Amino acid sequence: MNVATLGARDEALRAYLEGDEDGADDDLDLDELDLGEFADEWHREREAEFYAVGEAGQVGQVADDALEFLLSPCDLLAPYRVPVKVSEAIAYLESILDPVRILALFQHYFPVAFKNTQAKMVASSSNTYSDAEIEFFRLVDTHLFPLWDYILEWQLEEEIREMAIPVAPQAMEVWDRDMDDFRHGWHVLFILEGVKAVGDLPEDSPYLIWREELEAFSRVPGEPSPYYEGRVRLNETDASGPLAYLEDAVRMLHQGTGNVWLDVSSEEALESHGSVVWCREDVDALAEEWEEAARIKERAYRLIDWLEQDTAHQRLLIDLWQRGVEEAEEDDGSVPEKTAADLGYVQTVLPLVDVEQPGQVELETERVRVEA
Amino acid sequence: MSSPLEILRAHPAWYNAALVLAWELKSQELAAGALPMRRLIQLADVIDDAQTEGKALVAQTDAALRVLKSASPAPSSALPIGF
Numbered sequence: 121m122n123v124a125t126l127g128a129r130d131e132a133l134r135a136y137l138e139g140d141e142d143g144a145d146d147d148l149d150l151d152e153l154d155l156g157e158f159a160d161e162w163h164r165e166r167e168a169e170f171y172a173v174g175e176a177g178q179v180g181q182v183a184d185d186a187l188e189f190l191l192s193p194c195d196l197l198a199p200y201r202v203p204v205k206v207s208e209a210i211a212y213l214e215s216i217l218d219p220v221r222i223l224a225l226f227q228h229y230f231p232v233a234f235k236n237t238q239a240k241m242v243a244s245s246s247n248t249y250s251d252a253e254i255e256f257f258r259l260v261d262t263h264l265f266p267l268w269d270y271i272l273e274w275q276l277e278e279e280i281r282e283m284a285i286p287v288a289p290q291a292m293e294v295w296d297r298d299m300d301d302f303r304h305g306w307h308v309l310f311i312l313e314g315v316k317a318v319g320d321l322p323e324d325s326p327y328l329i330w331r332e333e334l335e336a337f338s339r340v341p342g343e344p345s346p347y348y349e350g351r352v353r354l355n356e357t358d359a360s361g362p363l364a365y366l367e368d369a370v371r372m373l374h375q376g377t378g379n380v381w382l383d384v385s386s387e388e389a390l391e392s393h394g395s396v397v398w399c400r401e402d403v404d405a406l407a408e409e410w411e412e413a414a415r416i417k418e419r420a421y422r423l424i425d426w427l428e429q430d431t432a433h434q435r436l437l438i439d440l441w442q443r444g445v446e447e448a449e450e451d452d453g454s455v456p457e458k459t460a461a462d463l464g465y466v467q468t469v470l471p472l473v474d475v476e477q478p479g480q481v482e483l484e485t486e487r488v489r490v491e492a
Numbered sequence: 493m494s495s496p497l498e499i500l501r502a503h504p505a506w507y508n509a510a511l512v513l514a515w516e517l518k519s520q521e522l523a524a525g526a527l528p529m530r531r532l533i534q535l536a537d538v539i540d541d542a543q544t545e546g547k548a549l550v551a552q553t554d555a556a557l558r559v560l561k562s563a564s565p566a567p568s569s570a571l572p573i574g575f
Contacts, residue, residue: 202518206550209514213543216532218518223529241529252529291503 215246216284219253222398226256228404234261247279264403265381265410267288271393284394285402290413291379292373299325305424306373308434312337312441313345315373326431333438336445345441352444358436362426369420381413497560510546515540 165347169216203209223241227234239251254276271286292302294315299307300322308327310316312335318334318446321327327334337345347370354363376383384392385477427433499539517539532539 136520200520200522203511203514206508206511206546209508209511210543210546210550212514212518213510213546217536217539217543218538220532220539222531224533227533234569242526 204266219250222253225398225403230259247281249281264407283397285396285398289384289386289389291375291383291385293385294373303424305428308437313370313373327434329440352440362423365419365423368416369423372420377416379413379416382416508546508549509542513542
């Protein structure tokens with residue numbers, strides 16, 4: 121590249137930085153010119169010139185480092201350019217709005233903490249979160265709903281900021297996890313509901329004493345359990361105690377509570393990442409849903425606490441399911457009292473069943489389809 | 493107001509709400525340094541509205557231009573008197 125061309129390009133660059141395209145050289149079409157590529161080439165040529173001088177004059181490392189700053193005028197001057205196009209203006213306002221929206225939520229949901237915070241409100245770069253934003257995320261996680269540390273840490277490490285809320289799904293995902301991952305109060309219920317087998321029990325499990333009885337409940341995946349068929353019936357005494365929360369526990373383990381926090385798996389949450397963003401409407405909706413999820417969890421864990429208190433309580437559970445099986449064997453094939461829709465977790469338990477009109481399809485019809 | 497020409501006349505680019513506010517904020521930033529975040533938070537709704545309005549005007553103008561570009565020339569007798 122000769123000196124004349126170099127001068128013309130310098131002029132074009134200056135004109136671009138000043139937002140004066142008319143001042144550019146006529147030979148250069150700025151609309152078609154890739155300024156990024158142009159700047160790189162300009163940078164390489166200056167660097168070559170600099171090293172040519174450097175080799176003769178023994179320029180040291182300090183000057184070498186300074187070169188990075190001296191030879192990137194586009195990057196250095198861009199922040200000082202006033203937006204002159206609507207697209208630039210919208211991009212500039214967007215860059216301001218992202219942190220402002222998050223910090224406005226901080227002020228709205230935690231006014232005292234916001235007033236007292238000493239954390240920096242401006243991030244070190246446009247690709248990361250400020251300390252105040254991170255403080256807000258921690259407060260949300262503690263007081264409103266759980267955030268997914270996995271995504272937040274990844275964003276901080278990779279310097280990626282986004283407006284999507286990294287919700288942390290709370291579904292049990294029993295199928296993908298070991299029995300040991302759950303409190304032992306769940307173990308018998310998992311087997312009775314067919315989501316785990318007796319062989320999955322830990323070697324030191326106290327429930328192995330009922331191996332034979334439990335093996336009777338081994339079923340192929342998707343086959344309805346006595347509970348699903350509405351054949352597990354509680355007497356008045358049972359229904360007034362912790363067993364009253366059996367419904368919540370069974371729905372939780374099948375991810376069929378109807379609550380997004382308890383039903384959506386990690387994989388589904390990742391796929392739908394970005395569907396909720398940092399705005400009041402979404403934060404309110406998630407917080408309200410999480411309150412309901414927490415109530416369901418609390419009820420389910422009251423049952424689990426009770427089951428863990430005494431093996432006799434687990435034995436009672438097995439008896440209830442056995443009575444359901446016996447009833448089914450004696451049954452003449454009439455339709456049970458509860459329909460699939462009454463039980464609410466049709467699609468989770470029986471994914472192959474096509475329920476076109478929930479609430480109107482009776483279990484007998486579905487059973488025929490499953491067998492087919 | 494439905495004519496594409498009327499829309500274009502009513503929304504000259506220099507009167508775009510996003511551009512006006514961006515120019516104002518950037519000028520303040522250059523004159524006095526980074527804008528205080530707490531003040532920007534108070535302006536959050538104003539900035540949001542300006543950006544939304546600015547985007548909408550651009551979309552409206554683009555649509556009007558597309559209509560004009562795809563329009564067929566009309567005979568002079570079809571134009572309103574005095575146009």
